[in-house]
Amino acid sequence: MYIVKNAIINITRNKGRNILIGIIIMVIAAACSITLAIRASADKIVTSYEKKYPVNATIGMDREALTNSLREGDKTQEEMINTFNSIKAVTKDEIIKYGDSKYVSSYYYTSNINMNAKDIKEATDSLVKETTTTKVETTTKNESWTKRNPGNRPGRPFEGGSSTTQKKTTTQKKTTTSKVENIRNEKAGRGTFSLVGYNSYESMVDFVNGNYTIKEGEVSNDFKSNSCVISEELATLNKLNVGDKITFKSPNDEKITYELTITGIYKENTDESSNMSNMYSNSANRVITNVTVIDNIVKLDTKLEPTITPTFILKSTDVVDKFTKEVKEKGLSEYYTVTSNVDTVLGATKSIVSVKKFATTFLLITLVIGATVLFVINMINIRERKYEIGVLRTIGMKKISVISEFMLELLIVCIIFLLAGAGVGALSSVQISNSLLEQEIENAETDYNEINKNFGGSMEKRGPQREPSQFGITNIEKVDSMDAVVDYQVLGKLLGIGVLLTVVSSISSMIAISRFSPLDILKERS
Amino acid sequence: MEPILRLENVSYRYKDAAKDEYVFQDLSYEFNEGKIYVIKGKSGSGKTTLLSLISGLEKRYKGKIYYNDKDLSKVNLDKYRNSDIGIIFQSYNLLVHLSASENIILSMDINKLKIKNKKAKAIELLKQVGLDESHAKRRVLKLSGGEQQRVAIARSLSYNPKIIIADEPTGNLDKDTEKEILEIFKKLAHEENKCVIIVTHSENVCKMADKVYELKKNNKKV
Numbered sequence: 001m002y003i004v005k006n007a008i009i010n011i012t013r014n015k016g017r018n019i020l021i022g023i024i025i026m027v028i029a030a031a032c033s034i035t036l037a038i039r040a041s042a043d044k045i046v047t048s049y050e051k052k053y054p055v056n057a058t059i060g061m062d063r064e065a066l067t068n069s070l071r072e073g074d075k076t077q078e079e080m081i082n083t084f085n086s087i088k089a090v091t092k093d094e095i096i097k098y099g100d101s102k103y104v105s106s107y108y109y110t111s112n113i114n115m116n117a118k119d120i121k122e123a124t125d126s127l128v129k130e131t132t133t134t135k136v137e138t139t140t141k142n143e144s145w146t147k148r149n150p151g152n153r154p155g156r157p158f159e160g161g162s163s164t165t166q167k168k169t170t171t172q173k174k175t176t177t178s179k180v181e182n183i184r185n186e187k188a189g190r191g192t193f194s195l196v197g198y199n200s201y202e203s204m205v206d207f208v209n210g211n212y213t214i215k216e217g218e219v220s221n222d223f224k225s226n227s228c229v230i231s232e233e234l235a236t237l238n239k240l241n242v243g244d245k246i247t248f249k250s251p252n253d254e255k256i257t258y259e260l261t262i263t264g265i266y267k268e269n270t271d272e273s274s275n276m277s278n279m280y281s282n283s284a285n286r287v288i289t290n291v292t293v294i295d296n297i298v299k300l301d302t303k304l305e306p307t308i309t310p311t312f313i314l315k316s317t318d319v320v321d322k323f324t325k326e327v328k329e330k331g332l333s334e335y336y337t338v339t340s341n342v343d344t345v346l347g348a349t350k351s352i353v354s355v356k357k358f359a360t361t362f363l364l365i366t367l368v369i370g371a372t373v374l375f376v377i378n379m380i381n382i383r384e385r386k387y388e389i390g391v392l393r394t395i396g397m398k399k400i401s402v403i404s405e406f407m408l409e410l411l412i413v414c415i416i417f418l419l420a421g422a423g424v425g426a427l428s429s430v431q432i433s434n435s436l437l438e439q440e441i442e443n444a445e446t447d448y449n450e451i452n453k454n455f456g457g458s459m460e461k462r463g464p465q466r467e468p469s470q471f472g473i474t475n476i477e478k479v480d481s482m483d484a485v486v487d488y489q490v491l492g493k494l495l496g497i498g499v500l501l502t503v504v505s506s507i508s509s510m511i512a513i514s515r516f517s518p519l520d521i522l523k524e525r526s
Numbered sequence: 527m528e529p530i531l532r533l534e535n536v537s538y539r540y541k542d543a544a545k546d547e548y549v550f551q552d553l554s555y556e557f558n559e560g561k562i563y564v565i566k567g568k569s570g571s572g573k574t575t576l577l578s579l580i581s582g583l584e585k586r587y588k589g590k591i592y593y594n595d596k597d598l599s600k601v602n603l604d605k606y607r608n609s610d611i612g613i614i615f616q617s618y619n620l621l622v623h624l625s626a627s628e629n630i631i632l633s634m635d636i637n638k639l640k641i642k643n644k645k646a647k648a649i650e651l652l653k654q655v656g657l658d659e660s661h662a663k664r665r666v667l668k669l670s671g672g673e674q675q676r677v678a679i680a681r682s683l684s685y686n687p688k689i690i691i692a693d694e695p696t697g698n699l700d701k702d703t704e705k706e707i708l709e710i711f712k713k714l715a716h717e718e719n720k721c722v723i724i725v726t727h728s729e730n731v732c733k734m735a736d737k738v739y740e741l742k743k744n745n746k747k748v
Binding site: 006010013014388390391392394398401519 | 615
């Protein structure tokens with residue numbers, strides 16, 4: 001206890017020396033604090049980006065593998081289509097199995113079926129192929145007749161006589177059969193309308209990306225309701241409005257019907273709409289609904305096979321390969337492949353990651369310089385205090401007690417000025433962090449407003465009903481207080497750094513104290 | 527009466543000195559409680575070195591030193607220094623950033639003395655050596671040489687040691703102050719039964735000693 005008391009007395013009685021040490025520690029702490037804040041801000045930006053554009057993986061047809069497989073054995077086109085049709089679609093159960101992975105943070109999927117509709121016309125040309133088959137039948141007839149039997153020669157006047165005449169007649173009969181058939185991909189389904197079911201706003205990538213924008217009404221936030229949004233073209237063609245109902249029919253059994261209420265009308269903004277060779281856009285007959293509707297329809301008609309497109313949100317950029325390997329091991333067909341946006345994500349955050357790396361390097365350099373300066377100051381300090389050490393040792397203080405007292409003094413000075421430095425650093429960091437985050441905050445706000453607009457609805461509804469997180473946008477807030485930058489974690493790190501610096505720079509005192517002989521010190525003094 | 531401190535054929539030479547070049551050789555002295563001893567000699571005769579050996583600050587010597595019949599080379603020297611022996615240096619060796627009383631309290635703390643009011647005890651000790659309460663609060667640098675020497679004596683008494691060793695205690699003092707300090711030593715030896723060993727070359731100090739040991743130059747024992 002007396003060591004603590006004596007350490008405090010020594011600090012207060014040797015202000016000049018301790019203030020000098022303190023200023024150095026304060027500068028180091030401020031630099032560390034700013035660096036840590038830059039690192040934290042960089043992390044926030046990267047996290048925000050990864051949240052907004054998460055590393056996601058999806059399962060899709062491996063066209064290359066498929067083409068290679070179809071080329072084998074010189075298959076005819078029909079055989080190729082049959083082979084293609086024999087590839088089983090990824091099922092919901094499989095997706096659940098793949099989603100149950102330590103590499104996946106969440107997953108969603110869209111479910112797609114094709115249906116016909118009652119009372120409304122489709123906004124697309126039907127692809128009808130007319131096959132004309134011409135059948136030619138050739139009949140050869142041998143005829144012989146005599147004059148005596150003139151009547152046997154049809155179409156000829158009676159010639160009389162009994163001479164025998166022979167004639168070979170060839171008749172050709174041409175039959176033309178016209179067959180109209182739909183050459184189609186069975187996987188695309190037989191219905192005219194594509195019903196796509198989603199289970200969250202986030203999964204509605206076309207709306208999030210701005211490919212689709214609600215022109216009238218809104219996308220219902222009840223992902224279990226019998227609601228849908230339809231394309232502007234379909235609405236115009238059939239004079240449909242928000243609130244109208246559409247009855248869809250199963251392509252397998254016309255008696256199986258399902259009624260959906262239109263809650264919104266969307267417009268497609270992609271370039272596909274401007275394709276002059278088509279009258280309608282590709283999405284004209286796309287009816288957007290929720291997965292519950294698709295599940296209900298499939299329950300009614302078990303022959304319908306929904307096409308399920310999963311999206312797995314992966315935990316980090318490092319796990320893409322591991323996840324792909326795991327999915328293959330869990331039994332994904334060779335005709336399917338896992339694709340991800342990892343390159344895009346890494347590319348986009350590359351510059352900010354570089355800033356973070358620079359900050360880390362700067363932190364290390366600061367620490368090394370700081371530790372060296374403190375070490376040297378301590379060496380000088382110990383030389384100055386040699387006499388004190390000699391006196392303390394002479395009056396019976398143990399070496400370990402002297403070392404403890406000197407270390408404690410430095411630790412107290414270190415912690416006090418470290419906190420002061422952290423405060424100064426935090427004040428500066430608020431500005432630095434804000435300037436770093438400003439652009440990101442602005443982007444997030446713009447993105448939220450634009451995406452929210454894409455989903456439609458009144459201004460009043462936009463606020464409470466839809467949070468930015470529903471669109472995968474992280475709420476980045478401007479730093480307005482010190483504790484937002486220098487949080488407990490940063491403070492803990494700084495204290496750790498302080499203790500480390502104290503220990504490293506005290507090594508000089510420890511060595512000196514253990515080597516000094518009190519007699520030599522006092523002799524020197526004399 | 528058994529001597530409290532006994533030197534048996536003690537020889538010492540510096541680390542870098544020639545093999546036969548001793549500062550002193552085969553010293554055999556005895557010291558008893560209640561007496562004042564003076565070790566005198568000219569400069570370079572090894573007075574302070576002998577004091578270092580007795581106080582356990584120097585361990586590299588030939589021969590034996592016994593404290594209460596215990597071989598000094600086998601006892602805990604930190605404990606010996608902070609409880610059995612009080613050392614008073616010529617240059618006082620006080621901690622200059624502390625006050626007179628704080629120097630004494632620190633010594634008590636190091637010795638882990640269980641005294642309830644250490645400050646009061648420190649003031650009492652200072653009074654014993656002729657310093658009043660106002661001196662107790664002053665930083666030692668603000669005290670005169672004589673006052674600092676008194677503080678050093680008071681510090682050495684703080685843990686009530688049986689032996690008090692003083693190295694040239696009056697070397698930096700005027701005659702009047704020297705007299706006052708010597709009176710304190712006398713009192714300590716004759717009234718409080720301490721064994722007081724004073725290293726000096728002052729004849730005045732020798733006069734008041736109960737026994738004088740003289741060290742001569744050129745490594746010869748007396």
